[in-house]
Amino acid sequence: MELFRLGIHELNEMLSRGEVTSSEITESVLGRIDAVEDRIRAYVTVTKDNAREMSKSADKAISSGNRDPLAGIPLAIKDNMCTRGIKTTCSSRMLKDFVPPYESTVTSKLLQSGYVLSGKTNLDEFAMGSSTENSAFHTTRNPWDIDRIPGGSSGGSAAAVAADECIAALGSDTGGSIRQPAALCGVVGLKPTYGRVSRYGLVAFASSLDQIGPITKNVRDSAILLNIISGKDVKDSTSAPIEAPDFTSVLGHEIKGLRIGVPREYFIEGMDKEVDLAVKTAINNLESLGAIPVEVSLPHTGYAVATYYVLATSEASSNLARYDGVKYGFRAVGKDLLDMYMKTRAEGFGPEVKRRIMLGAYTLSSGYYDAYYKKAQQVRTLIKGDFDKAFKKADVIVTPTSPTPAFKLGEKTDDPLQMYLADIFTISVNLAGVPGISVPCGFTSSGLPVGLQIIGRHFDEQTILKAAYAYEQSSQWTGRRPSL
Amino acid sequence: MDRKEAVPVRYEAVIGLEVHAQMLTDTKIFCGCSTTFGSDPNTQTCPVCIGMPGVLPVLNSRALEFAVRTGLATNCSISSYSRFARKNYFYPDLPKGYQISQFEHPICEHGFIDIDVDGQSKRIGITRIHMEEDAGKNIHDGAGSYSLVDLNRTGVPLMEIVSEPDLRGPKEASEYMKKLRAILRYLGVCDGNMEQGSLRCDANVSVRPAGQKEFGTRAEIKNINSFRFVEKAIEYEIKRQIRIVSGGGKVIQETRLWDSGTGITESMRSKEEAHDYRYFPEPDLVPIIPEDSWIEGIRSSLPxxxxxxxxxxxxxxxxxxxxxxxxxxxxxxxxxxxxxxxxxxxxxxxxxxxxxxxxxxxxxxxxxxxxxxxxxxxxxxxxxxxxxxxxxxxxxxxxxxxxxxxxxxxxxxxxxxGLVQISDSSEIEKAIDDILSKSPNEVERFRGGDEKLLGFFVGQVMKTMKGKANPQLLNDILKKKLAAVD
Structure with a gap:
């Protein structure tokens, strides 16, 4: 049996029954990486030795009774979450050799549950991008078509899951960076409610929007991972003091009577016809399961991308100020302090990061602050209000995750605006702070995956997981794998 | 001769102070590191205060309490909604590239303290008090090619206490500083040590013709690093500005550095060179919405x-x-x-x-x-x-x-x-007799009217009695003896 093909839940049951060891699973995954990684390039760092050691201690723990759902399971972590003693690069030249002296809260929780780290995955530099082409190191390929991008910024994590180079992965989502690559790679990606998962140790891109979440082979695995990583963290003031329920408990509950909101603003002209069809078919599917489609409106949708690019870049311009060559990371030689600063940042950051820093510094500068940053905050409030209103009529909102399937490498790299529009359906969710999940809902005629996005109320991941699970069980998409 | 005499213009100084007070908390404002002063460089640090990628600040509730305590003691209102903001600028002693401070929503506003000016009480307005983190320290070793950075002080909690431009002279400014320092020390929120830098003061100084309502152009004086320099630095700056204005010149808006060695202020940067700090609300910290009962609890515990x-x-x-x-x-x-x-x-x-x-x-x-x-x-x-x-x-x-x-x-x-006072009159009498008999000339002169010599006799007697004679008794007996004619 090809163990690397399996999900968390199945492997946990096999481990519990003693049918398999973590070492076997880990070797299977490492073997898979050896076999396909040179085509996919999902990882920045494969932590083979670590993984083997961790699997050995996991086996010990399992044999002495550890039944934690993640014990002994090889997971890949997006390379913007700090792992103590293991390079955390953010796919940036700036942090190429940066080894964190501390562990992020999410990976601490994974360590406690006995996971096995298979490696750190590639991303758009500092999570800025929608294709993983902005990595300073290499471009990750879409396992369904290696001439295409895997989406981004968590493209490495999504591709690793889709190519079975790990059992599951963590990504981070600021404007769609979990859901969009999950959709484009045909896997499940969940962005939790802002505040559900601690951001401590996640290298910040835009603090008020960033959120860590799972990328998995099926919905149940997302619920299992979310169980482990969520909860209030004293190290993150923005993590919510709200107790997390058992997210697996609702899986399998029927969705009869569930009101699914279909926002008219999300089914727009110019959208890919096959995506449109797949999503509409999925909605019919949900209806046949007893859900009730209702039309809702999110009237400020048209402003979301602009609002996002003002707020996210403003925060980013400040968050990335610390990479100045003084304390850690890349430093260029300069003739004086200012020269050192300028050269370090000119050489250490890639073009998209610099573009966003400049944009953000501009929108925060005196004289422009009110016109851009402040205005964008006001629009953000309106967008939140849109969701609040829509959720009075609907229990969940369904949309396409991405307006198109995976595009070709290099297709949009010369046109940042076109690239920004790749997140048009996911960005509002971050601005509103609500949770969203992308679940596979079909394939285009050329065999590219399409994702259905299900959006929920604040801190109501349970309902979107329930709906996603019901859909997944009734459909035939989950479990399909690219041939590699 | 009706021609009006040209009256020399009198000038009035207008001064506002921005005081930075290091709070006496045990730990830093956004992490658990110790605030101990004088440790080896970079030993009081952690990933949070040195600005490692991915770290997040968590507000020290003690620092918040100290700020509120200070606000209440200076008659401020405590904001029902307060927020931190990021002040962005690049400097090696600022590891995150921004300082977490407060901008639009400070914790305290609209207070005052009363100071004593020539026996009169004068009320000085407090515009605001806000919390912020201290920066580290750059150490320039003289070698020239590099500097060292010590981040022990990074993240030590500060309060910035901003006064209204209500002060009218160097003396008032130093009285205000003294009063403020006394209050801070009473509250136990700051040790008030200017020399060690735990209390720092920047002065905004301008001058205007007496009677004029509008303010003149102000200069900000930084680096006033000792209590005795508050008056001196401001005094110098006022004179400098009056000299410029009375000579027909214009004061330019700028930041000036006080040099205690030379006793003058020197231009540091002009308004045009001033930083654009690109303040915006700190997204890593949630707004502070203090409960009334909590504030009242602090008020009732004020000394x-x-x-x-x-x-x-x-x-x-x-x-x-x-x-x-x-x-x-x-x-x-x-x-x-x-x-x-x-x-x-x-x-x-x-x-x-x-x-x-x-x-x-x-x-x-x-x-x-x-x-x-x-x-x-x-x-x-x-x-x-x-x-x-x-x-x-x-x-x-x-x-x-x-x-x-x-x-x-x-x-x-x-x-x-054996310092017990001798009140035995016979013993004192004996000593007096002894001195008087040894000083016939002085006795003669005294009786001749030179009464100042009384002190001389007292001194002599005290000397022989090792200072222990009851002074009242000594005086009485001595006067009696000198008055008597042998």
Whole structure:
């Protein structure tokens, strides 16, 4: 049996029954990486030795009774979450050799549950991008078509899951960076409610929007991972003091009577016809399961991308100020302090990061602050209000995750605006702070995956997981794998 | 001759102070690192305060409490909604590339403190008090090719206390600083040490013709790093500006550095070179929405403040205002004073001793009152010995010094040293007779009207009696003897 093909839940049951060891699973995954990684390039760092050691201690723990759902399971972590003693690069030249002296809260929780780290995955530099082409190191390929991008910024994590180079992965989502690559790679990606998962140790891109979440082979695995990583963290003031329920408990509950909101603003002209069809078919599917489609409106949708690019870049311009060559990371030689600063940042950051820093510094500068940053905050409030209103009529909102399937490498790299529009359906969710999940809902005629996005109320991941699970069980998409 | 005489223009200074006070919390404002001063470089640091990728700040609730305490003690209103903001600029001692401070929504606003100006009370407005983190320290080693950075101080909590431009001269500014410092020390929120940098002061100074309503162009004076320079730096800057304006020139808006070595201020950067700090709300910290009950709890725990103490010392203890103000400046000193009074010391006598020998000795030894070897009760005991006539006031000075040096009780010292006052009139009479017989010329002159010589005789007698003669008795007997004709 090809163990690397399996999900968390199945492997946990096999481990519990003693049918398999973590070492076997880990070797299977490492073997898979050896076999396909040179085509996919999902990882920045494969932590083979670590993984083997961790699997050995996991086996010990399992044999002495550890039944934690993640014990002994090889997971890949997006390379913007700090792992103590293991390079955390953010796919940036700036942090190429940066080894964190501390562990992020999410990976601490994974360590406690006995996971096995298979490696750190590639991303758009500092999570800025929608294709993983902005990595300073290499471009990750879409396992369904290696001439295409895997989406981004968590493209490495999504591709690793889709190519079975790990059992599951963590990504981070600021404007769609979990859901969009999950959709484009045909896997499940969940962005939790802002505040559900601690951001401590996640290298910040835009603090008020960033959120860590799972990328998995099926919905149940997302619920299992979310169980482990969520909860209030004293190290993150923005993590919510709200107790997390058992997210697996609702899986399998029927969705009869569930009101699914279909926002008219999300089914727009110019959208890919096959995506449109797949999503509409999925909605019919949900209806046949007893859900009730209702039309809702999110009237400020048209402003979301602009609002996002003002707020996210403003925060980013400040968050990335610390990479100045003084304390850690890349430093260029300069003739004086200012020269050192300028050269370090000119050489250490890639073009998209610099573009966003400049944009953000501009929108925060005196004289422009009110016109851009402040205005964008006001629009953000309106967008939140849109969701609040829509959720009075609907229990969940369904949309396409991405307006198109995976595009070709290099297709949009010369046109940042076109690239920004790749997140048009996911960005509002971050601005509103609500949770969203992308679940596979079909394939285009050329065999590219399409994702259905299900959006929920604040801190109501349970309902979107329930709906996603019901859909997944009734459909035939989950479990399909690219041939590699 | 109706021609109007050209009246020389009189100028008035307008001053506002921005005071940075390091809070006396045990740990830093956004992490658990110690705030201990003087440790080895970079030993009081952690990933959070050195700005590692991915770290997040968590507000030290003690720092918030200290800021609120200060706000309440300076009659501020406590904001029902307060937020941190990021102040963005690049500097090696600022590891995140921004300082977490407050901008639009400070924790305290609209307060005041009263200061004493030539016996008159004057109210100085407090615009705002906000919290922020301190930066680290760059160490330029002289080698030229590099500098070192010490981040121990990074993240130490500060309060910035901004006054209204209500101060009108250097003296008022230093009175304001003194008062503010006293309040901070009373509250236990800052040790007020300007030399060590735990209290820092920037002054916004402008001048205008007396009577003019509009403010002149101001200069901001930085680096006033000692208490005695507050007045000097401002005085210099006022003179400089008056010289410019009265010469027909214009003051330019700029930041100037006080140089204590040369005693002048020098331009550091102009308005055009001023930073654009790109303030925006700190997204890593949630807004502060304090509960009324919490604020009231802090209000009720405030100690008696200097002003309240001064008026109580005046009204209840009969101290002159001058004495009361001096003693109330330091909480420990005021406590010492009150303890001595409780132990039976007469308030004015205690105050005299405090303002005299006690302060002199402490200053000489650079000691604080809490390190004073003389206990308040001992001073009270000594004063009793004076009142009972056991020792004279003059001997008391010797006793006090001995108490200070040895910490012994006054009666022990009096016994050990044999300092008991001699009130035996026959013994004093004997000594007087002895001196008078040895000084026939002086006696002659005294009787001839040179009454100043009385002091001479007193001195001589005291000398032979080792100062122990009861001075009243000595005086009486001496006068009688000199008046009598042999």
């Amino acid at each position: 008696e403040l200097p002003d309240q103490k001064i008026s109580r010392f005046v009204s209840e203890m009969g101290l002159p205002k001058y004495d009361a103000s001096l003693i109330a400046e330091e909480r420990q000193l005021a406590d010492w004073f009150e303890e001595a009074v409780r132990a039976g010391g007469q308030p004015k006598s205690v105050s005299n001793w405090i303002m005299g020998d006690l302060m002199r000795f402490l200053n000489e030894d650079n000691r604080s009152v809490s390190e004073c070897p003389v206990k308040p009760g001992q001073l009270a005991d000594m004063l009793k010995l004076v009142d009972m006539g056991t020792i004279s006031g003059k001997i008391a000075k010797t006793v006090f010094e001995e108490m200070y040096r040895t910490g012994k009780a006054p009666d022990t010292i009096v016994k050990e040293k």
